[in-house]
Amino acid sequence: MEWTAFKFTEKTPVKGTFTEINVDGEEAAEDPLDLLKSLSFSIPVSSISSQNEERDAKIVKHFFGTIGTEKITAKIRGFNANGGDLKVEITMNGVSFPVKGNYTLVDGKFDFSTKIDVADWNAMSGITALNTICKDLHTGADKVSKLWSEVDLTFSTTLTKECN
Numbered sequence: 001m002e003w004t005a006f007k008f009t010e011k012t013p014v015k016g017t018f019t020e021i022n023v024d025g026e027e028a029a030e031d032p033l034d035l036l037k038s039l040s041f042s043i044p045v046s047s048i049s050s051q052n053e054e055r056d057a058k059i060v061k062h063f064f065g066t067i068g069t070e071k072i073t074a075k076i077r078g079f080n081a082n083g084g085d086l087k088v089e090i091t092m093n094g095v096s097f098p099v100k101g102n103y104t105l106v107d108g109k110f111d112f113s114t115k116i117d118v119a120d121w122n123a124m125s126g127i128t129a130l131n132t133i134c135k136d137l138h139t140g141a142d143k144v145s146k147l148w149s150e151v152d153l154t155f156s157t158t159l160t161k162e163c164n
Helices: 032-037 053-064 124-133
Strands: 002-007 012-018 022-024 040-044 071-079 084-092 095-106 109-117 150-158
Touching (some): 032 071, 053 124, 084 109
Antiparallel strands (some): 002 150, 022 040, 040 071, 071 084, 095 109, 109 150
């Protein structure tokens, strides 16, 4: 899973991942889509990785800590079987919110992408806290300190076929 957050007025990307994703659901199915339908995810926020330990600690403490979130959970809630639309319910800050995105499943490779706004999870207090602690790092050439609430998410995995 990869996330892209944005800082500065000009919306400069900051990328990262989560190093731990716990997947629950069926382990096998005749049809890969049936397997996908059963999946849910749990992601400890402490596993965030932006390739900058100091930044990671600030995100965990000041964003996720402010909104009281130790893990993010998600459950696939529906999709178009021919590819394209997929709906995932994401829970954080005690709020569950449906998110629509796009997916592809080609030769066992599953890719999903979406855009979220953390305001949908009542998490603007976390954005404010993180932007306050990182004010100098979020101040662009225009002298404005800005941390966007929108985040791009992508998730990829490969389903393997085992023949006995």
